[in-house]
Amino acid sequence: MEDYRILNAGDGAVCVEFGQQIDDAVNARVNGLYQKLFSHPIAGVTESIPTFRSLLVCYDPLRIRYGKLIRLLEKYAADIPDVVEGERHVVEIPVCYEAEYAPDMGHVTAHTGLSAEEVIALHCGRDYRIHMLGFLPGFPYLGGMDERLATPRLKSPRTRIEAGSVGIGGSQTGIYPLSSPGGWQLIGRTPLKLYDPQRDKPVLYKAGDYIRFVQISKEQFLQMEKDMQRKEGV
Amino acid sequence: MGIRVLQPGALTTVQDAGRYGYQSMGFPVSGVMDRRSFRIANMLLGNDETEAVLEAAMLGPSLCFQEDCFFCITGADMQPKLDGVDIPLYTALLGKAGAVLELGLVREGARAYIAFAGGLDIPPVMGSCSTNLKCGIGGWQGRALRAGDEIPFRKPKKCLKNLYKRYEKIRECGERHVTLRAVPGPQENLFTEAGIHTFFSEEYTVTQEYDRMGCRLDGAQIESRGGVDIVSDGIVFGSVQIPASGRPIVMMADHQTTGGYAKIATVISTDLPKLAQRMPGDTVSFEAVSIEEAQRIARKEEAWMRRFRRATN
Structure with a gap:
C-alpha cells in the first residue's frame, strides 16, 4: 500500500504528504523524495519545499501538465532510496560554550542537574538531523537531542538573540541564523555565518543533512571571527 | 543617475x-x-x-x-x-x-x-x-x-x-467586489461539508489586516471537523488558511514558506492580481474550480499576454 497522498495546492503546486505527525521515518521519506528531485530533476518543476511530513512540489503548469507530474511523482515516490548511514552529509558547526556566549547555561544545569561539562559533552555527543528549514531563513528544525538536556524555554523571551546563538527550547536544540527575538535557553554561539545572502550557498546546510556541534575555545572563536572578517574585507 | x-x-x-x-x-x-x-x-x-x-x-x-x-x-x-x-x-x-x-x-x-x-x-x-x-x-x-x-x-x-x-485602455482595478476562483485543498477534508459550503458561498470583507504577507478576511465562520492546527507544511501564494477564528487568510507574495493552519483552498494564479488590488472594505467571494480548469484559465491568460506583447512591440 502507498504511504503517501498527493494533495492539491492550487494550479502551480502539489503537496506530497507522507504522514500527519512529526516522525523520523516519515521525514526520511520526505527528504528522500526531495533529494531524488535534485538527482533526477523533472522539467517544469521549479522548486520543492520539504517539511516535517510533506514535500510541496512547485511547478510551471505551462511547462508540465498536472497529469504527467502526478504520474512522475508516483513513480518517484515508489522508489525513494533509503539513506545509508555512510552517506550522511554532516555539517560541522564550531560552538563556543564559554560563559560569555552561554547566558543560560546556569538555567540548563539547574534544571537538568547536570554539570556544564556534561551538558556540553551531551550536546556535542551526537549528530542532529535537519528535518526542515523554516520560521526564519536558514533556521533548522533539528531532531534527536538527548532527553536529559530538555529544558523549558525562557519565561519571557529575549527581544534580541545574536545570530549564531545555539540554544535549547524544550526537547529541541537549534541555532539562530540571524538575530531575532526568541525564548530559547542559550548555551553557546558559533562564529560561522550560517546565513549570508552574498554567498553562493546562502545557507550552509539543507533539510536532510546532519549537524554536528564541535566545541571550540573562546580564542578559537575570536580567531575564526577575525579570519572571516578579513576574508570579507578582500 | x-x-x-x-x-x-x-x-x-x-x-x-x-x-x-x-x-x-x-x-x-x-x-x-x-x-x-x-x-x-x-x-x-x-x-x-x-x-x-x-x-x-x-x-x-x-x-x-x-x-x-x-x-x-x-x-x-x-x-x-x-x-x-x-x-x-x-x-x-x-x-x-x-x-x-x-x-x-x-x-x-x-x-x-x-x-x-x-x-x-x-x-x-x-x-x-x-x-x-x-x-x-x-x-x-x-x-x-x-x-x-x-x-x-x-x-x-x-x-x-x-x-x-504603447498604451492600453485597461482599467481593471475599479471593482469593489471580485470573485476569486480557487482549487479546493490541500486540507479541505479537515472542514465539514457545511464549512466548505460556507467558504464557497458567503461574501467576505477585506480587513485592515492586509499586508504583503497575507490578507485577512472577515465574514461567516468556517466550520472545521476537529480543529485547524496541523503539523506545518508548505504554503504557496494564494493558499487560504483557516485559523482558529474560522475566518480565512489568503497568503500573499511575502508569505512564510511553511505554516501550521489548515488550508481549505488555493486561489488560482490568474485571480491573485484581483485580490492584490483590493482595499480594506472591499468584498470577495470564492468559486470552486478544478486544477484542470485553473490551468486552462492560466493558459488563456498567457495567450492573452503573448498577443498583448506582439501588439505593443
Whole structure:
C-alpha cells in the first residue's frame, strides 16, 4: 500500500504528504523524495519545499501538465532510496560554550542537574538531523537531542538573540541564523555565518543533512571571527 | 543617475517576479503582488517582462527624474501627475530630467506599478531584485524607499519605437467586489461539508489586516471537523488558511514558506492580481474550480499576454 497522498495546492503546486505527525521515518521519506528531485530533476518543476511530513512540489503548469507530474511523482515516490548511514552529509558547526556566549547555561544545569561539562559533552555527543528549514531563513528544525538536556524555554523571551546563538527550547536544540527575538535557553554561539545572502550557498546546510556541534575555545572563536572578517574585507 | 525619491509614499518597494529556489531554506519568494499589472507595465515599455519595478501601496511616491527616461504606470489609479499635469495610466510617457512624477492617494485599486524603460540598476541578491523586508535583503538596500534615495537607471531610454502603440485602455482595478476562483485543498477534508459550503458561498470583507504577507478576511465562520492546527507544511501564494477564528487568510507574495493552519483552498494564479488590488472594505467571494480548469484559465491568460506583447512591440 502507498504511504503517501498527493494533495492539491492550487494550479502551480502539489503537496506530497507522507504522514500527519512529526516522525523520523516519515521525514526520511520526505527528504528522500526531495533529494531524488535534485538527482533526477523533472522539467517544469521549479522548486520543492520539504517539511516535517510533506514535500510541496512547485511547478510551471505551462511547462508540465498536472497529469504527467502526478504520474512522475508516483513513480518517484515508489522508489525513494533509503539513506545509508555512510552517506550522511554532516555539517560541522564550531560552538563556543564559554560563559560569555552561554547566558543560560546556569538555567540548563539547574534544571537538568547536570554539570556544564556534561551538558556540553551531551550536546556535542551526537549528530542532529535537519528535518526542515523554516520560521526564519536558514533556521533548522533539528531532531534527536538527548532527553536529559530538555529544558523549558525562557519565561519571557529575549527581544534580541545574536545570530549564531545555539540554544535549547524544550526537547529541541537549534541555532539562530540571524538575530531575532526568541525564548530559547542559550548555551553557546558559533562564529560561522550560517546565513549570508552574498554567498553562493546562502545557507550552509539543507533539510536532510546532519549537524554536528564541535566545541571550540573562546580564542578559537575570536580567531575564526577575525579570519572571516578579513576574508570579507578582500 | 536615475530617480530621486522626494516622498516615499506609504510603502514603496522594488519588486520583480520573485526570488525562487530558496524556499526550502525558509526564504519567502516576495516579488510583486499583482503580476499582471507588473508584466503589462514592462511590456508597454519593451522591457523584459521580469524587469524590476516600483510597487507602491495605497499612497504613491513623488519622484524626480535625474535624467530623461520613459516610464509607465499600471495597476491602481493613484492620480498620477507629471509636473502637476494629470497623466494616463497604462501609457508609455517620457520623464524629462528635472520632471516630478507625483502619485497620490489611491482612487481605484490598491497597488500601482511604476516601470522604467531599460530598468533600474539594482544588484540582484540570490537571483532577484525583490525587496524582502523581513530579512532586509534585495531591492533598494533591503528596505522600503525613503525620501532622498537616488535609484539609478540601468539603460535609460529617451526614445521608444512604435510609441503610438504603447498604451492600453485597461482599467481593471475599479471593482469593489471580485470573485476569486480557487482549487479546493490541500486540507479541505479537515472542514465539514457545511464549512466548505460556507467558504464557497458567503461574501467576505477585506480587513485592515492586509499586508504583503497575507490578507485577512472577515465574514461567516468556517466550520472545521476537529480543529485547524496541523503539523506545518508548505504554503504557496494564494493558499487560504483557516485559523482558529474560522475566518480565512489568503497568503500573499511575502508569505512564510511553511505554516501550521489548515488550508481549505488555493486561489488560482490568474485571480491573485484581483485580490492584490483590493482595499480594506472591499468584498470577495470564492468559486470552486478544478486544477484542470485553473490551468486552462492560466493558459488563456498567457495567450492573452503573448498577443498583448506582439501588439505593443
